[in-house]
Amino acid sequence: MPNPLTLVVDAIRSRLHEAVYFLTEIERVRGVSPAVSFKLMTSVYLGDLATRASIDFLADQVAGVGFYTTMNETYKEPSEGKTAKEIVDEFCEEVGLDEVLQESARYLIGWGNVFWWVGAPVKIEFLRPIPLEIIKDEGIKFDFAKGAIRELIFDWKQQPQQISGDEIIHLAYNVLTAKPLGVGILQSLCTPLDIGNGDKRDAYYQIKGRSHDSFTKIMEKFGAPVELWSVPGASEKTSKELMATLKSIPREGARIVVNPAQRSEAKVQPVVPETPRGIEKYLEILDDEYLIGLQSPISNLLGKTGFKYATAEAAVEVVANRVMAFQRFLKRGVERHLFDKVVAAAGLDPKQAQVRLNWGMPEALDYEKLSQILGQLTELLKVKPSVIGTEELRKILRDVAKLPLEKELPEEPKVPSSVLQVEKQIIEGKSHE
Numbered sequence: 001m002p003n004p005l006t007l008v009v010d011a012i013r014s015r016l017h018e019a020v021y022f023l024t025e026i027e028r029v030r031g032v033s034p035a036v037s038f039k040l041m042t043s044v045y046l047g048d049l050a051t052r053a054s055i056d057f058l059a060d061q062v063a064g065v066g067f068y069t070t071m072n073e074t075y076k077e078p079s080e081g082k083t084a085k086e087i088v089d090e091f092c093e094e095v096g097l098d099e100v101l102q103e104s105a106r107y108l109i110g111w112g113n114v115f116w117w118v119g120a121p122v123k124i125e126f127l128r129p130i131p132l133e134i135i136k137d138e139g140i141k142f143d144f145a146k147g148a149i150r151e152l153i154f155d156w157k158q159q160p161q162q163i164s165g166d167e168i169i170h171l172a173y174n175v176l177t178a179k180p181l182g183v184g185i186l187q188s189l190c191t192p193l194d195i196g197n198g199d200k201r202d203a204y205y206q207i208k209g210r211s212h213d214s215f216t217k218i219m220e221k222f223g224a225p226v227e228l229w230s231v232p233g234a235s236e237k238t239s240k241e242l243m244a245t246l247k248s249i250p251r252e253g254a255r256i257v258v259n260p261a262q263r264s265e266a267k268v269q270p271v272v273p274e275t276p277r278g279i280e281k282y283l284e285i286l287d288d289e290y291l292i293g294l295q296s297p298i299s300n301l302l303g304k305t306g307f308k309y310a311t312a313e314a315a316v317e318v319v320a321n322r323v324m325a326f327q328r329f330l331k332r333g334v335e336r337h338l339f340d341k342v343v344a345a346a347g348l349d350p351k352q353a354q355v356r357l358n359w360g361m362p363e364a365l366d367y368e369k370l371s372q373i374l375g376q377l378t379e380l381l382k383v384k385p386s387v388i389g390t391e392e393l394r395k396i397l398r399d400v401a402k403l404p405l406e407k408e409l410p411e412e413p414k415v416p417s418s419v420l421q422v423e424k425q426i427i428e429g430k431s432h433e
Contacts, residue, residue: 031138031139031140031141031142031151031153032138032140032142032179032180032181033135033137033138033139033140033181034111034112034113034179034181034183034187035177035187035191036186036187036190036191036203037137038111038132038133038135039133039137040190041110041111041132041184041186041187041190042111042132042133044186044189044190044205045110045186048205048208048209050294051185051186051189051205051294053296054185054294054296055106055109055110055185055186055294055296056106057296058105058109058296058319058322058323058326059102059105059106059109059110060102061319061323062105062109062323062326062327062330063098063101063102063104063105063327063330064102065359065360065361066098066359066360066361067097067098067101067357067358067359067360068358068360068361068362069085069088069089069092069339069355069356069357069358070085070355070356070358071083071084071085071088071353071354071355071356072352072353072354075349075352075353075354077348077349077352079346079347079348080346082346084343084346084348084350084353084355085353085355087342087343087346087348088339088342088343088355091124091338091342095124095126095127096127097127097334097338100116100127100128100129101330101334103129104116104129104171104330105326105330107129107132107184108171108173108182108184108326108329108330109173109184109185109326110184110185110186111132111182111184111186111187112172112173112174112181112182112183112184112187113132113170113171113172113173113181113182113184114129114170114171115129115130115132115135115149115152115168115169115170116128116129116130116168116169116170116171116337117129117130117163117167117168118167118168118169119167120166120167121166121167122341122345123341123345124338124341124342124345127338130152130163130168134154134155134156135152135153135154135155136153136154136155137155139152139153139154139155139162140152140153140181141153141165142180143165144180147180148165148170149165149168149170150164150165151163151164151165152165152168169333169337169338171329171330171333171337173326173329185294188204189203189204189205189294190203190204190205191203204289296319327359331356331357331359334357335355335356335357339355339356339357340355343355373396373397377393377396
């Protein structure tokens, strides 16, 4: 009897596979694009300080730690005298993979997609992330049967104007729509919300931008003094002359002259605009919603007053799982689409080689750990010299203590038999003396 859970998973998988067919015939012919254009998302990233800071912060947490590679040590087959790991390490250095990963992390987090131009479908000739803002709207042509890009068309006057899908590796994070494109932070910030009855709430970046613009205009209008000048008994001619004189004095603000009753006192009265009730709470809610959408604690850590150290630790701990998810996704993409191809192009078996990307830096030599290991091994060898072999001892010192030892023992020099015979005679002669 089939497992009920398996049936459910298979049903969901088939539905997801069929999702690409929800696209209209026009979309299939013209190509697809995200609900919000890459150009608009790039504009918001460049123009909004908090948005850029949050995306950069998450990307630095993901790829800023650096990386190193490892492989299956039991797979010893070389290619031109090099192991699979050495071949991959050379590739990483040639294409500048460290910089590519940092740039790719920004695209995946902010835009949800990264396109790597590799030059050839089999052997990777180079590795360049394609700037998303140059991709033409509806310029992503997909082969829906294969689930891969057929062609990428650019919206610029330079060359190339388009690239074949065979030369492109596409990583899409958080694919949630019928279109085979990922969804990043910027798309949510740039997407309006249908609130019913034909009405739409503007995108959050527009709400925030208008709020900033409105307050800037208020400061420009009311930051300088607005005064009401009241001069009792002044004639209309006098009032006009006084008004003209006052207008010529300030550059900002305003002076208003009125002609009150004869017996009232002359006075200068400041005009101050009344703040709408509840505006502070509304702005606080708007700001909090925007920061939640950025999915990063950087704005609170650096911008919020009263954000204590303990709160900062908790915020970083929460975002750590988010960072690990991005790292895992990017790691698998690099291993599957880059490392395996590089190893296969060298004539080696990527499944056996198992070259892996590891985030962070390899553990450095720990002299305290080394002294402990050597002391314990020395005592053990005194009791039973045959308990551990030379190769095993070298492996422990290489893997645990991180000593730069070769994996194989150097061959002992071969001495000609004639030389050995002479040495034997000399030794025997000395023993008779």
